[in-house]
Amino acid sequence: MGDKKIWKNNNGSVTSDVNKRENKECPQSLVIRGDVFETKGKVMVLPCGLTLGSHITVVGKPRVAHAETDPKISLLKKGQYLMVSQFMMELQGLRIVDGEDPPRILHFNPRVKGDWSGKPVIEQNSCYRMQWGTAQRCDGRKSRADEETVDGLVKCEKWIRDDENGSDESKITWWLNRLIGRTPKRMDVDWAFPFAEGKLFVLTLRASLEGYHVNVDGRHVTSFPYRLGFTLEDATGLSLNGDIDVHSVFAASLPTSHPSFAPERNLDWSNRWRAPPILDGPIELFIGILSAGNHFAERMAVRKSWMQNRLIKSSKTVARFFVALVGELINGTYDTNSTSLNSFVEGF
Numbered sequence: 001m002g003d004k005k006i007w008k009n010n011n012g013s014v015t016s017d018v019n020k021r022e023n024k025e026c027p028q029s030l031v032i033r034g035d036v037f038e039t040k041g042k043v044m045v046l047p048c049g050l051t052l053g054s055h056i057t058v059v060g061k062p063r064v065a066h067a068e069t070d071p072k073i074s075l076l077k078k079g080q081y082l083m084v085s086q087f088m089m090e091l092q093g094l095r096i097v098d099g100e101d102p103p104r105i106l107h108f109n110p111r112v113k114g115d116w117s118g119k120p121v122i123e124q125n126s127c128y129r130m131q132w133g134t135a136q137r138c139d140g141r142k143s144r145a146d147e148e149t150v151d152g153l154v155k156c157e158k159w160i161r162d163d164e165n166g167s168d169e170s171k172i173t174w175w176l177n178r179l180i181g182r183t184p185k186r187m188d189v190d191w192a193f194p195f196a197e198g199k200l201f202v203l204t205l206r207a208s209l210e211g212y213h214v215n216v217d218g219r220h221v222t223s224f225p226y227r228l229g230f231t232l233e234d235a236t237g238l239s240l241n242g243d244i245d246v247h248s249v250f251a252a253s254l255p256t257s258h259p260s261f262a263p264e265r266n267l268d269w270s271n272r273w274r275a276p277p278i279l280d281g282p283i284e285l286f287i288g289i290l291s292a293g294n295h296f297a298e299r300m301a302v303r304k305s306w307m308q309n310r311l312i313k314s315s316k317t318v319a320r321f322f323v324a325l326v327g328e329l330i331n332g333t334y335d336t337n338s339t340s341l342n343s344f345v346e347g348f
Contacts, residue, residue, distance in 0.1 A: 049233035051255040063243040084114030087242030150223035
C-alpha cells in the first residue's frame with residue numbers, strides 16, 4: 001500500500017507538470033545582439049531545441065592573440081608563453097540531466113593561433129555524460145575521397161596551409177597551360193583559413209539529415225556527423241566563449257513545438273518503442289538494466305537500437321529497466337511495460 005500511495009501522490013504532480021510543458025512557447029526564430037548576449041552569460045537559449053533544417057547564424061570577430069602561460073591547446077615549458085587566439089561555439093543540452101555540466105552536443109573550436117601543431121585548425125567534438133568523444137580535427141587538408149561524408153559533404157574542406165606553396169607562380173603556370181589548351185577551364189581556388197584576428201566573419205550552422213554543417217562567409221568549411229545519445233531537440237542552448245567579440249546571433253526554422261511535450265507526438269507513449277509483453281511460455285534470457293530516473297536519453301537509445309532485435313521482439317529474450325522511484329524525477333513518461341519503478345532505491 002505504501003508504494004501505491006507514493007506513486008499516486010507523484011502521479012498527481014506529473015499531470016500539472018506536463019501541462020506546463022505543453023504550454024511552453026516555442027518561437028520559430030530568435031535574434032540577439034552581442035551586448036545582450038554578454039549579459040545572458042554568453043548563451044542563447046533555444047526553448048524547444050532544433051529540428052531538421054534549423055540554422056543559426058553568428059556574426060563575430062576573433063580577437064587579437066594574447067599571451068598565455070598555460071594554454072589548454074598546447075604544451076609549454078615552465079616560464080614560456082604562447083600567443084593564443086581561439087574561441088568555442090557549442091550546442092549544449094541545457095536541461096538534459098540535473099546535477100551535471102550541460103552536455104556538449106557539438107563543440108566547434110577554431111584555433112586561429114596557439115594550437116600544438118603550430119597551424120590554424122578547427123577541432124570538433126562532443127561531450128556526453130562528461131566524457132569527451134574522439135576529436136575531429138580539420139587542419140587545412142581536405143578529407144580523403146574514401147572517407148565517409150555527411151549529407152554528401154566532406155567533413156573537412158581544404159585551405160592554404162603554411163607548408164604549402166600557394167604562390168602566384170602556380171597561378172601563372174595555370175594560365176600559361178590554359179592558353180595552350182593543356183588544362184581544364186576551371187581553376188580550383190585556394191582559400192585561406194576561414195577565421196583571422198580582427199576580421200569580421202559570418203558563420204552559419206545548419207542541422208541536416210546526417211549531421212551539422214558549418215559555412216563561413218558563404219563557403220562550406222566543416223561537417224560533423226550526429227553522435228549517439230542526442231536528438232536535435234536536445235540542443236537547447238548555443239554558447240560562444242573564448243577570444244571572440246559577438247556582434248549578433250540569429251536562429252531560424254526552429255521547431256514550433258517540442259516533440260517530447262506535444263501530446264500528439266509524444267514518443268514516450270509511442271507503441272513503437274514499448275517493450276513487447278511477456279508471454280505465458282518460458283523465456284531463454286532475461287536482461288536487467290539499471291538506470292537512474294533522469295537517464296531518459298540512454299533508455300531511448302537502448303529502445304531504438306538492440307531492443308528492436310527480433311529475439312527481443314519475439315519475447316524469447318526479455319529486457320527490462322530497473323529505475324529508482326525518486327519523486328522529483330518522475331515526469332509521467334515511463335513505459336510501465338518495460339520499466340520497474342522501485343521506491344526503496346535512492347538512485348543508481
